Amino acid sequence: MKxxxxxxxxxxALLGAPCALAQHxxxxxxxxxxxxxxxxxxxxxxxxxxxxxxxMEKDPDAVAAGxxxxxxxxxxxxxxxxxxxxxxxxxxxxxxxSATPGxxxxxxxxxxxxRGMPVWSKLPEPQRWQIVSFIKSxxxxxxxxxxxRD
Amino acid sequence: MRVYFSLSAACLLAxxxxxxxxxxxxxxxxxVTYDHYLEEPxxxxxxxxxxxxxxRGGNDFHAFWTELEYGATAWWTTELYLxxxxxxxxxTVFTGLRFENRIRPLRREHFINPVLYFEYEKxxxxxxxxxxxEGHDVxxxxxxxxxxxxxxxxxxxxxKLILSSTVKGWNFAENMIASKNLSNQPWEFGYALGASRxxxxxxxxxxxxxxxxxxxxxxxxxxxxxxxxxxxxxxxSHYVAPVVAWNLPSDWTLRLSLGFGLNxxxxxxxxxxxxxxxxxxxxxxxxxxxxxxx
Numbered sequence: 001m002k003x004x005x006x007x008x009x010x011x012x013a014l015l016g017a018p019c020a021l022a023q024h025x026x027x028x029x030x031x032x033x034x035x036x037x038x039x040x041x042x043x044x045x046x047x048x049x050x051x052x053x054x055x056m057e058k059d060p061d062a063v064a065a066g067x068x069x070x071x072x073x074x075x076x077x078x079x080x081x082x083x084x085x086x087x088x089x090x091x092x093x094x095x096x097x098s099a100t101p102g103x104x105x106x107x108x109x110x111x112x113x114x115r116g117m118p119v120w121s122k123l124p125e126p127q128r129w130q131i132v133s134f135i136k137s138x139x140x141x142x143x144x145x146x147x148x149r150d
Numbered sequence: 151m152r153v154y155f156s157l158s159a160a161c162l163l164a165x166x167x168x169x170x171x172x173x174x175x176x177x178x179x180x181x182v183t184y185d186h187y188l189e190e191p192x193x194x195x196x197x198x199x200x201x202x203x204x205x206r207g208g209n210d211f212h213a214f215w216t217e218l219e220y221g222a223t224a225w226w227t228t229e230l231y232l233x234x235x236x237x238x239x240x241x242t243v244f245t246g247l248r249f250e251n252r253i254r255p256l257r258r259e260h261f262i263n264p265v266l267y268f269e270y271e272k273x274x275x276x277x278x279x280x281x282x283x284e285g286h287d288v289x290x291x292x293x294x295x296x297x298x299x300x301x302x303x304x305x306x307x308x309x310k311l312i313l314s315s316t317v318k319g320w321n322f323a324e325n326m327i328a329s330k331n332l333s334n335q336p337w338e339f340g341y342a343l344g345a346s347r348x349x350x351x352x353x354x355x356x357x358x359x360x361x362x363x364x365x366x367x368x369x370x371x372x373x374x375x376x377x378x379x380x381x382x383x384x385x386x387s388h389y390v391a392p393v394v395a396w397n398l399p400s401d402w403t404l405r406l407s408l409g410f411g412l413n414x415x416x417x418x419x420x421x422x423x424x425x426x427x428x429x430x431x432x433x434x435x436x437x438x439x440x441x442x443x444x
Contacts, residue, residue, distance in 0.1 A: 065354060068353060068355070087192070109259055111224060119224075121259050121316050122187045122316065124319045124348055124363075125319070125351065126352040130352070130353055
């Protein structure tokens with residue numbers, strides 16, 4: 001009986017905690033501030049990673065394949081057209097579009113785990129480069145006070 | 151048992167109907183081994199698995215479990231299991247539940263990526279899902295009838311150190327297992343190893359079901375390592391299993407594993423299969439439901 005009560009208490013605490021933590025993270029990070037912190041990750045990419053060239057650069061199918069992958073794995077948070085949502089920043093921002101393909105690839109590979117972006121190294125390297133090709137093809141949209149979110 | 155089936159059916163039905171918008175998963179083919187990839191934050195993965203096992207000197211069995219895997223954050227995944235089994239010419243019983251948590255301690259990717267795993271299990275001795283093999287688990291343990299085995303209840307804590315690397319499309323994962331039955335039993339140990347790779351690394355420009363990149367094939371090996379008083383391979387069971395996952399564009403993942411026992415203490419043959427669906431945005435949907443946002 002005692003074991004069951006302990007087990008039940010433990011499970012309640014552990015089941016409730018993820019929801020509470022997720023909610024806390026959301027409240028603790030207003031969008032614009034959080035976006036800036038995620039963009040700052042691009043600048044943290046090591047020089048070696050930043051200098052990497054996109055091996056899919058000349059592949060005519062890379063953008064189309066990258067778009068499919070983006071829809072499957074990224075659009076839930078970044079929006080179908082990459083304008084960003086409440087969950088994740090716009091990929092059309094100057095910070096992203098002016099970053100090198102290598103830096104974007106590095107962030108995609110390592111994620112920004114403490115800011116909610118998972119690591120995507122489970123996608124094979126060529127697929128991550130295909131996503132980078134698609135992101136770079138989006139082009140920059142100038143910042144406005146109320147930036148569009150899709 | 152009826153509760154188990156109702157819950158499982160409700161989960162799969164919810165995956166099919168209530169949350170039609172999901173993303174195509176890129177799931178690993180492992181059934182026993184864990185790699186370092188966690189569930190995406192706010193996503194819920196609903197999974198069903200079956201294990202058919204042969205039993206020398208007794209009745210073959212079909213064990214099954216449902217998993218609800220939720221990405222609480224990008225560094226924490228939490229999971230609930232409901233287990234049951236049918237022993238042929240005997241009966242079908244609910245065998246217990248498990249509650250697991252996986253935590254990623256490091257921020258970035260490294261050559262070897264650790265993940266810490268904690269699990270609480272409340273199960274009876276009729277449990278046959280063989281989700282992990284540990285201690286001196288051997289084939290003859292399963293000869294006890296369901297009526298007898300289900301009378302014995304176990305509360306266990308299980309810890310795993312998951313180490314995993316991804317190199318040139320290959321994933322290599324090693325799990326070290328330590329478990330403790332809370333009823334004054336010694337610590338038991340086990341291991342699981344896995345290697346896998348997608349059949350193609352580049353994605354096609356069009357959506358397709360049978361493209362090679364949708365298939366991930368590999369092999370896993372798992373077994374017991376004795377307990378605190380008799381650590382080693384003596385009186386333990388071990389398995390090797392080729393595995394394959396098919397990640398369908400329609401958001402479903404199918405997995406198949408054919409396991410072979412490597413010694414006389416192991417079941418000769420274990421066939422496992424599973425079906426899962428990832429529901430992205432589950433956390434936000436629940437949040438909206440309770441907060442009344444559109």
